[in-house]
Amino acid sequence: MRVTLPDGSERELPDGATGADLAAEVGPGLARAALAVKVGSDVRDLAAPLPDDGHPVAVVTARDPESLELLRHDTAHVLAAAILDLYPGTKISIGPPIEDGFYYDFEFPEGVKVSDADFPAIEAAMKRHVKADEPFVREDVSSAAARERFLAEDQPYKVELIDDLGEETVSLYTNGPFTDLCRGPHAPSTKRIKAFKLLSTAGAYWRGDSDRTMLTRIYGTAFHSKEDLAAHLERLEQARLRDHRKLGAELDLFRFSDVSPGSAFWLPRGTTLYNTLVGLSREMGAERGFTEVHTPQLYDAELWKTSGHWGKYRENMFVTESEDRPMGIKPMNCPGHAHLYSLQRFSHRDLPVRYAEPGQLHRDEPSGTLHGLLRVRRFVQDDAHIFCTDEQIPDEIALALDQCFATYEVFGFEPEVELSTRPEQRIGTDAMWDEAEGALERALTSRGISHRVNEGDGAFYGPKIDLHVTDSLGRSWQLGTVQLDYSMPERFDLRYTGADNAEHRPAMIHTARMGSFERFIGILIEHYAGEFPLWLAPDQVVVLPVADRFNPYGAEVVDRLRAAGLRASLDARSESVGRKIRETELRKVPYMLVVGEREAETDAAALRRHGEGDLGTFSVGEVTDRLLAEVAARETRWPQADPAL
Ligand SMILES: [Zn+2]
Ligand SMILES: [Zn+2]
Missing domain, CATH: 3.10.20.30 (Beta-grasp domain)
Structure with missing residues (x-):
């Protein structure tokens, strides 16, 4: 051959x-x-x-990207082998490779509880299998034979899987004493596993079904070298230290409570941060001709039927009823904005109409998928909707993109742009799609924006541009979007009177820059490790008198800073100034002003910057100007990958 x-x-x-x-x-x-x-x-x-x-x-070979998945799948089998060595009678279920690692789900024998404390012993047992260089041997056997084998071994999950597959034959992989029902592929032998680590345990229902048995999931990862593994563990440790849920509590930004799952309770400091971002979005929108509107929270089901949400999205909506009318709480702003447009009359001279609304949205996400601020049920989007004529589409898309780019620039993020084109399931004619895709493409190329094309990944109602940014931990996040939509104007029968005096249908553009403020704040907390730039920091400056008798002068300085528009407070406790400085550093407040005898006499303050120390003594006026200039410029520095946390 x-x-x-x-x-x-x-x-x-x-x-x-x-x-x-x-x-x-x-x-x-x-x-x-x-x-x-x-x-x-x-x-x-x-x-x-x-x-x-x-x-x-x-x-x-190890150089190919596919090889990591292979290696991690091998390691999952080795984990199961080690578990059966250590805990005979354990029932095994499935153990796939996942992004960045693998897991295996087990039902341990009655009374056996396995936690991270057991990892060293399990890893030692795994190493024995690796050292033994056990070949992975594949056998293709009849389902009946495989079924009998797993029945004899009292492995009911495997029996159920074989029954569900309903195939004539299945494949088995054996390494050493362990045999798994598995599609493969695998590397030739266990010795190819050069570096691995078990990471965590979690509960996981068999087949994700809450009516079935709760299994113990063990997560781990594997790499081709000890160095790669160490680098990965270091990244995980950085992410853990910066976890927004941990920092959010430590910095008194927000709390979560089971009385309202997936909905943050914003504390004063978190609310300041939140409002500052809303303010940025508002300011940038106003500069570009967006006007703010307020639309209701609760709508008759009829509106959701018109928008299509009642049919397609109802599972994710909170619904209720009032005076026998079924109602739904809004999961997005678009239908309210389209309806608001329909309540007015527009001529072509009135277009484009640009509505922005930082309105509360609710989505009924399954409780198991909720994750801090990154996946919530209650949130506010910095989204906006533009209603315009077909001729205005290119300029309006350029305008929306411009606001995305301007927003990311404030944070030093360099966006990656993706254009998603017509999916297989779609509405509208091919001519409409040609025009819409062409408009987005031109908006990108005319600005010299390089982008990737995602064929077939557009929304069913129109093509879209997605913007992704990479944070200081190297993680990529999709934030912004610009979507062209001919469907919603159709559904809401939106019109405007053209220059020809005839009725026309406007196009609708959906856009968001930060996405939701909740998720964006979660991302920012981890990106900055809680060390926010001055303009965003909830506490911008704390005045620290060196002794109680300078508290009145300190209070006067605070008043002047506040009058100038800075978020200032006084640490009037009878603690040593050294201790006050240390504690303020821990709260990651950008600036400290130390005041004593000399400062009180000369209307001055000794300025300290978080993480940098003493910057010298300045008059209160100079300090105020300096801080205001830094706020106005929204100065940001790219956070260090390894700050002293
Ligand atoms: Zn397998
Ligand atoms: Zn929308």
Whole structure:
């Protein structure tokens, strides 16, 4: 048989040759490094016979991105093997690779509780399997035989999986004493696992069904080298230290309570931060001709039927009723804005109409998916809707994009742009889509914005531009969006009178920059590790008298700073100034003003910056000007990857 390699060269191999044979044919180095083989885009075992179908064949080594998934899947099997060594009678369920690692779900025998405290012993047992260099051996057997085997081993989850698959044959993978029902592929042997670590446990219902057994999920990760693993663990540690839920509590920004799941209770400091971001959005919107509106929270089901939400989105809505009328709480602002438009009459001269509304939205997210501020039930979006003529679309899209870019610039984020085009399930004619996609494409290219195209990933009602940013921990977040929509104006029968005196349909553009303020604040807390730039910091400056007798002067300084518009407070406690400074540093307040005898006499203060220390003594007027200038410029610095936390 002839095999084509990725570089286009061909190799002659005996019929029935395997990926391992191919690697050996290329050279002994590749034979040692080989982990699997890729036929087309399909990763297969090295021991599997190669197909003779002309597909290009590539040998997968640790250098290939696919190899990490393979390695993590191998490690999941080794974990299950170790668990059965240590806890005989454990029932195993499934153990897939996931992004950044793997997990395996177990039902431990009665009375056995496994937690992170057991990880060292489990990891030691795993290392024994790795050291033993157990080959992963695949067998294809009849489902009946596999079923009998797992029944005999008292593995009911595997039996259920086999029954549900309903296949004639299934594949089993064995390493050492352990056999798993598994589709594969796997590396040749356990010794290829160079570095792994167990990370955490969690409860997980069998098949995600809350009526079934709660299993214990063990999460772990694996890498090709100890260095890669160490770097990953360091990133995880940084993320843990910066976890917005932890910092949010420590910095007194917000609390969560089970009386209202997924809805933050914003404390005064968090509310200041929140309002400052709303203020930024408001200011940038006003500069670009957006006007703010207020629309209701609760609407008759008829509105949601018109918008399509009652049919498609009702599961995620909170619904109620009033005087026998079914009502729904808004999960997004768009239908309210479209309805508000429909309550007025517009001529072409009135367009574009640009409505912004930082309104409260509620979505009934399953409680299991809620995650701090990143996934909530109650939130406010910085979204806006533009109603315009077809001719105005390019300029309006450019305007919306401009606000996205201006917003990210404030935080030093460099957005990556994605254009998503027509999906298979869509409404509207091809001509409409050609025009809409063309308008978005032109808006990007005319500004020289490089972008990726995501074919088929648009919304069913129109194409969209998504904006992603990367934070200081290297994590990517989708924040902004600009979406062109011909459907909502149709559904709400929106009109305007054209220059020809005839009725026309406006286009609708949905846009958001930060996404929801909740999620954006969650991202910012972790991005800045709680060390907010001055303009955002809830407490901007604390005045620290060196002794009680300077409290009156300190209070006077605070009054003057507040009068100038700065968020200032006095630390009037009878503590040493050293202690006051340390505690203010822990609260990550950007500036401190230390005042004593000399400062009180000369109307001055000694200025300290968080993390930097003493900046010298200045008059109160100079300090005020300096801080106001920093606030006005919304100065931001890219946070260090490794701050002293
Ligand atoms: Zn498997
Ligand atoms: Zn919208």
